[in-house]
Amino acid sequence: LAKTTQPISMDSYEGQEVNITCSHNNIATNDYITWYQQFPSQGPRFIIQGYKTKVTNEVASLFIPADRKSSTLSLPRVSLSDTAVYYCLVRRSGGYQKVTFGTGTKLQVIP
């Protein structure tokens, strides 16, 4: 499975839009990109998933360029409660594989 690379940490002020980019250069044709949010001592929470172009839900947007070698999670107007670690994950549709989480991006929202 494609290895993912994300910034270790990011800071943002409340009310701003935050964009977290993930690199996955070796992504395969049947791989999907999934993002999770994790608060301390809790399980990761599914945020959004996509294959190509743009996906939007009530929480976030996911932008994936045509070559799919990277993806950007966009969080609109963040609040203090969005302070968490965000993981980008590449998973293959069908078949069993060892899911590998990267180091994640620790987002700190500042008042």
Next chain:
Amino acid sequence: KAGVTQTPRYLIKTRGQQVTLSCSPISGHRSVSWYQQTPGQGLQFLFEYFSETQRNKGNFPGRFSGRQFSNSRSEMNVSTLELGDSALYLCASSSGQGETQYFGPGTRLLVL
């Protein structure tokens, strides 16, 4: 629909003991995966079960084992506990192979 549940939520054991953790997947989900999370190593894949069969295994010693029952509930067992086994153990379920995983709250294990 109820989410993934894990029991117990917290556990304290001493070195050399063994421990069994339980996971109930989302209703209808047949795949259960287990992960270990520590500050130093991050989230690491332990194993995945589907239809009562282990389908994939991470790089953990044989002291870590698991099983899945016919109702898709899963247990993981760690024998001869070591201090380094102190971690948050997470269970995730999905509807099938390669599908999106949904995580439980985790079991915090402390080995003294």
